[in-house]
Amino acid sequence: MLRRSRVFLIAFAIIVVATVAFAQTPAGRTPDLTGVWTTYRAPGGQAQGRGGARGAQPELPLRPEARGKVQEYQRLISGTGDTPGGYCLGTGMPGSMMGSGGYPMEIIQRPDQITIIYEAHNEIRRVYFGSRVIPEKDRLPERSGYSTGRWEGDTLVVETSKLNEQVDQRYPHSDQARIVERYTLSEEGGQKVLTAQMTMTDPAFYTAPVSETKKWSIVPNGFLMTYECNEPAWLRRLEELRAKSSQPTK
Amino acid sequence: MRTSSILLATVLIISRGIPSTAHHSAAAQDFTKRVEMQGVVKSWEIMNPHGKLVIQVSDTKGTRAIELETHSRNNVYRAGYRDGMIKAGDKIKVYIAPNRDGSDGGYLVAFETADGTKVGLDASQR
Numbered sequence: 259m260l261r262r263s264r265v266f267l268i269a270f271a272i273i274v275v276a277t278v279a280f281a282q283t284p285a286g287r288t289p290d291l292t293g294v295w296t297t298y299r300a301p302g303g304q305a306q307g308r309g310g311a312r313g314a315q316p317e318l319p320l321r322p323e324a325r326g327k328v329q330e331y332q333r334l335i336s337g338t339g340d341t342p343g344g345y346c347l348g349t350g351m352p353g354s355m356m357g358s359g360g361y362p363m364e365i366i367q368r369p370d371q372i373t374i375i376y377e378a379h380n381e382i383r384r385v386y387f388g389s390r391v392i393p394e395k396d397r398l399p400e401r402s403g404y405s406t407g408r409w410e411g412d413t414l415v416v417e418t419s420k421l422n423e424q425v426d427q428r429y430p431h432s433d434q435a436r437i438v439e440r441y442t443l444s445e446e447g448g449q450k451v452l453t454a455q456m457t458m459t460d461p462a463f464y465t466a467p468v469s470e471t472k473k474w475s476i477v478p479n480g481f482l483m484t485y486e487c488n489e490p491a492w493l494r495r496l497e498e499l500r501a502k503s504s505q506p507t508k
Numbered sequence: 509m510r511t512s513s514i515l516l517a518t519v520l521i522i523s524r525g526i527p528s529t530a531h532h533s534a535a536a537q538d539f540t541k542r543v544e545m546q547g548v549v550k551s552w553e554i555m556n557p558h559g560k561l562v563i564q565v566s567d568t569k570g571t572r573a574i575e576l577e578t579h580s581r582n583n584v585y586r587a588g589y590r591d592g593m594i595k596a597g598d599k600i601k602v603y604i605a606p607n608r609d610g611s612d613g614g615y616l617v618a619f620e621t622a623d624g625t626k627v628g629l630d631a632s633q634r
Contacts, residue, residue, distance in 0.1 A: 490555050
């Protein structure tokens with residue numbers, strides 16, 4: 259009887275260990291998202307979603323006050339062609355993750371931090387894990403917020419909060435917004451594909467959560483370019499200073 | 509000649525994407541239209557968030573400088589532009605999305621240099 263119990267326990271332990279092992283990637287404990295990614299393009303097809311060819315976009319479930327803020331912003335810029343990017347300002351979350359203007363992004367993965375660099379505007383996000391996560395009271399609000407990560411099996415779950423209120427992007431939001439992204443890796447035609455499913459909850463701005471899914475394709479041996487944007491403004495300033503210094507003193 | 513026409517057609521097809529709002533609103537230019545112009549390069553600034561090409565043009569309206577905005581430095585490079593390809597004094601053929609208000613200028617979506625090099629810029633990645 260005792261022997262049968264021991265055999266049962268050993269068998270149970272083997273099953274548990276095997277289940278845990280196979281629930282994650284065989285090479286390491288978690289999938290490796292490191293690499294350069296560009297807007298997903300099906301073989302022979304067009305780029306998908308943000309940054310590529312666009313279809314009609316659904317109406318957002320904005321509260322009246324939030325809609326008023328967005329409309330006020332749109333009236334302000336109407337006819338100017340002005341956008342944050344035109345002033346070298348990054349898109350901010352969730353816009354950066356949903357397309358970043360069609361530019362590529364690079365992911366650098368470490369166990370305690372994932373760094374995401376969007377080529378456009380050299381926008382950078384850092385996703386912290388475990389002991390790298392600082393207390394909420396020590397976080398400053400930003401356009402990209404503060405992001406923490408965890409792994410649920412092979413899915414990377416990123417939670418972002420501490421955002422600035424923003425009405426200058428596709429998904430306007432208040433400073434109370436919370437964004438959850440779920441990243442999964444797959445393979446299509448021998449190429450890695452990264453799928454990001456985003457849900458933003460913001461009771462101050464929305465009557466219901468909003469969601470979007472964005473797919474990225476790996477760029478084998480890809481690289482990002484530096485996105486230098488402020489240099490012309492700096493050179494203009496130097497010209498102004500030169501002109502000023504060449505004026506005769508009274 | 510036929511190959512050249514096919515290449516140019518490809519360039520124009522590539523450049524007919526739907527403009528994104530990453531850097532600049534599409535409000536000022538009409539991206540459903542293409543206008544071909546020839547001129548001489550007065551200045552060329554390849555920079556972010558947008559490049560700027562000024563060409564000297566002579567047509568029925570007279571001789572004048574026309575300013576064209578274009579893609580970011582990064583996307584112009586990805587489209588095939590390389591350092592030194594456009595210089596002041598060069599002859600150039602440009603394809604633009606014209607200004608909606610009918611004024612001179614527009615958004616540069618493709619160009620052909622004097623030596624026949626063709627570059628098409630995907631308008632979906634402005």
